[in-house]
Amino acid sequence: MIAWLSVHASSLLSAAVLLCTLTSTGCARRAPTASTAAPRAVLLLAEAPALETAQRTERRDDVEVDTRDFERTPRVVARGETAPLSLDGARARLYGDAEGTRGWSVDNFVLFEVVDEQGRVTARFASGFSDGVLVGSEQVDLVGQQSFTFGPGELDVTTLLPESGRFRLRATALDYQGVGRTDALYLRLEPRALRTSEDD
Numbered sequence: 001m002i003a004w005l006s007v008h009a010s011s012l013l014s015a016a017v018l019l020c021t022l023t024s025t026g027c028a029r030r031a032p033t034a035s036t037a038a039p040r041a042v043l044l045l046a047e048a049p050a051l052e053t054a055q056r057t058e059r060r061d062d063v064e065v066d067t068r069d070f071e072r073t074p075r076v077v078a079r080g081e082t083a084p085l086s087l088d089g090a091r092a093r094l095y096g097d098a099e100g101t102r103g104w105s106v107d108n109f110v111l112f113e114v115v116d117e118q119g120r121v122t123a124r125f126a127s128g129f130s131d132g133v134l135v136g137s138e139q140v141d142l143v144g145q146q147s148f149t150f151g152p153g154e155l156d157v158t159t160l161l162p163e164s165g166r167f168r169l170r171a172t173a174l175d176y177q178g179v180g181r182t183d184a185l186y187l188r189l190e191p192r193a194l195r196t197s198e199d200d
Contacts, residue, residue, distance in 0.1 A: 040189040041098035044171040048078040050181040066132030070177035077173035077180040084166045090189040093153040104183040105149040113170040125160050
């Protein structure tokens with residue numbers, strides 16, 4: 001009887017150790033998580049049809065285009081601004097539709113301005129076909145190739161936006177020669193690839 005109890009206790013101890021080991025191993029892994037539950041699309045600019053430059057009356061007087069052949073002060077084709085948002089670890093790309101399937105085009109370029117919670121512009125960049133762009137004495141960086149047309153998600157602006165905290169993104173389509181127009185333009189915040197603890 002004593003021998004049987006000893007063997008039985010030993011078996012129970014072994015089972016407990018095995019269960020503990022399996023549980024610990026299972027706890028060491030965490031379920032894959034994404035930075036956001038689903039992609040979020042925010043409209044930056046509504047579509048604006050082609051119109052001759054001279055027919056547009058609103059100018060962006062604080063912006064100067066480095067050109068000798070055309071107007072140096074660009075005219076406003078369209079403007080828009082997001083509500084406060086945050087990246088939350090997502091990747092930010094530009095598309096011509098909310099679903100992320102279309103590219104977009106603009107004539108001449110879009111000026112993007114990052115606005116903080118106090119209403120201050122903290123960063124600027126531009127995309128499109130343009131000579132040098134200045135705001136005051138600040139040279140604005142052109143993101144992507146110098147082109148009128150961009151493929152879906154071709155322009156990734158993640159590193160140009162605040163990594164943490166809330167901000168708004170202001171977009172202004174500008175034209176300085178010939179005919180100005182823009183497609184609808186969306187900022188799409190996309191979850192990064194799923195990760196587990198083994199990826200860290």
